[in-house]
Amino acid sequence: MKQEKISPRVIERLTKYLRCLENLNPEDYISSEGLAEKMGFTAAQVRKDLSNFGEFGIRGKGYNIRKLHSDIEKILGVNKTNNIILVGVGRLGTALLSEPEFTKESFNIAGLFDKDEKKIGTEIMGKKIRDLKEIEHFTSSKEDIAMAIITVPKMAAQEVCDVLVKAGIKAILNFVPVKLDIPEGVVIENIDLYGKLQELNYWKERKLK
Amino acid sequence: MKQEKISPRVIERLTKYLRCLENLNPEDYISSEGLAEKMGFTAAQVRKDLSNFGEFGIRGKGYNIRKLHSDIEKILGVNKTNNIILVGVGRLGTALLSEPEFTKESFNIAGLFDKDEKKIGTEIMGKKIRDLKEIEHFTSSKEDIAMAIITVPKMAAQEVCDVLVKAGIKAILNFVPVKLDIPEGVVIENIDLYGKLQELNYWKERKLK
DNA sequence: TAGATTGTTAATCGATTAACAATC
DNA sequence: TAGATTGTTAATCGATTAACAATC
The missing domain is CATH 3.40.50.720 (NAD(P)-binding Rossmann-like Domain)
Structure with missing residues (x-):
């Protein structure tokens, strides 16, 4: 997991992505475009935010919802109690x-x-x-x-x-x-x-x- | 009261200035430097924030605490019920x-x-x-x-x-x-x-x- | 392969800070 | 008047967006 200087804004948005993903079918894939639309952000921002922490998507396909949810949980440290x-x-x-x-x-x-x-x-x-x-x-x-x-x-x-x-x-x-x-x-x-x-x-x- | 496009960040800080001013002697004057120090902001930011809405200070002296408090209340519309x-x-x-x-x-x-x-x-x-x-x-x-x-x-x-x-x-x-x-x-x-x-x-x- | 969508670099936009002339 | 501090303009910094080569 790469790590430069992360802005608090990015972390705040991460918690919102998590919330949004919870309401989707974990088997499905969602594009940055699709996620952005649900959140009211731009697709570029979604990709930029995530790219701060690694590569979570599949080109041509998007992000697997279960995996992305789990990856964001790991970033935030909420995959454990x-x-x-x-x-x-x-x-x-x-x-x-x-x-x-x-x-x-x-x-x-x-x-x-x-x-x-x-x-x-x-x-x-x-x-x-x-x-x-x-x-x-x-x-x-x-x-x-x-x-x-x-x-x-x-x-x-x-x-x-x-x-x-x-x-x-x-x-x-x-x-x-x-x-x-x-x-x-x-x-x-x-x-x-x-x-x-x-x-x-x-x-x-x-x-x- | 002049009014360009105001950022939500400015309004958020205004509520914090208000909080801070409540604990000070209303008769006193405070400089942007002094207020900034209490808030953990810069003096320039304090002056910039306030200057979005008018001129509330006295050059060479600073801001009267009672007046500034009351002026910010007016900006936020919380001078009434x-x-x-x-x-x-x-x-x-x-x-x-x-x-x-x-x-x-x-x-x-x-x-x-x-x-x-x-x-x-x-x-x-x-x-x-x-x-x-x-x-x-x-x-x-x-x-x-x-x-x-x-x-x-x-x-x-x-x-x-x-x-x-x-x-x-x-x-x-x-x-x-x-x-x-x-x-x-x-x-x-x-x-x-x-x-x-x-x-x-x-x-x-x-x-x- | 062709189409789709990522990850990333470069361009733009906006917000913060520095500097200083205006003025109390 | 001299010193202090504002209000504002210009410079800097950081965050968002656009564009596109990489690749599934």
């Missing part, structure tokens, strides 16, 4: 836990953590809620816990983030509307509901985006 | 309703809709849940409902989307992992939790993004 811990088991955290997406195999919620003593020790969706303080011990006793989701109140977010970094977490999905300080080598994605609403609000009043 | 309806009052929908962000004035959840007869007629967070079928009547009887949030099951998403479009909704925030077909003139933002996790998973295994 990746463990995640979730910190902040409030309404939003609980809601995420029960999202059907999480029944898939590529991610596994390996631990739940909260600060609230009333919650600690109880179970939710069959998973035990642990004390925030145990995070470091938890991640060091199990292997391969590199990701975390943060759904705590605004005030607690940076503190929790620091604990996670100290515990060796390498990737954070942050739902809290706060810019978290993280050291080099840790990646973060922010999901900002309110920001997205503001963007939509801008565009709804003009025609084109 | 914008009505939203929420469709799909499941766990995720309920969780979003209780997010502290929604106590702000710029967005107001004007209606809740669901298909489940057990839910219809009951109240949540002091708001009545209505039958999905009433959406069109609801939006046409009240004025100025142009936005919707979709948090329904995957299967129902496109159908709900079509109803919303028919009811005159112009902007949709979609939490369902499905690419929704919308006509020209309607804008959509997708929040794809699972996709973001996949992206993070890719980056966590390499150093730099």
Whole structure:
């Protein structure tokens, strides 16, 4: 698998290709043209994106859907199960836990953590809620816990983030509307509901985006 | 307010400036350099972004924080209250309703809709849940409902989307992992939790993004 | 072989950054 | 006035698209 400098945009599109391929017959072949049309991209872009990582198609024929799906999964590292811990088991955290997406195999919620003593020790969706303080011990006793989701109140977010970094977490999905300080080598994605609403609000009043 | 062709990237950054300004003393002035540092952007970018919409700074001094905040709010149209309806009052929908962000004035959840007869007629967070079928009547009887949030099951998403479009909704925030077909003139933002996790998973295994 | 479609190189487009005259 | 910092123009960088030789 060749690897130059990859743009985050390319990786984002890869996740979209994956989604699209899931709804197609795995036995079939699809051309870059065909895939592009479904996605609203250009055929050149589809080919360019994929060519960053190797040669997945057959000239004159297109891409085998099963194979392409599996190849993209490998690129993203979601062909295996990746463990995640979730910190902040409030309404939003609980809601995420029960999202059907999480029944898939590529991610596994390996631990739940909260600060609230009333919650600690109880179970939710069959998973035990642990004390925030145990995070470091938890991640060091199990292997391969590199990701975390943060759904705590605004005030607690940076503190929790620091604990996670100290515990060796390498990737954070942050739902809290706060810019978290993280050291080099840790990646973060922010999901900002309110920001997205503001963007939509801008565009709804003009025609084109 | 001048207006050429604005890139979505600019609007996204505008929402981030807003967030950042909220934590600063409104009486103070901040330079593009100072704001850039907080955001992790360049000073040139800050000035360029803002200059798309007018002149908000004072040469030799910088930007007045209260004024800049208020000016960006005006650009985004969030200096007034914008009505939203929420469709799909499941766990995720309920969780979003209780997010502290929604106590702000710029967005107001004007209606809740669901298909489940057990839910219809009951109240949540002091708001009545209505039958999905009433959406069109609801939006046409009240004025100025142009936005919707979709948090329904995957299967129902496109159908709900079509109803919303028919009811005159112009902007949709979609939490369902499905690419929704919308006509020209309607804008959509997708929040794809699972996709973001996949992206993070890719980056966590390499150093730099 | 002829037709189709890939992978890749070159051309274009758009977004970011640098530089600086304008001006508070 | 001198120093600081804007708003804007020009230069650079990166991402998308077009074109086409390679090849199934």
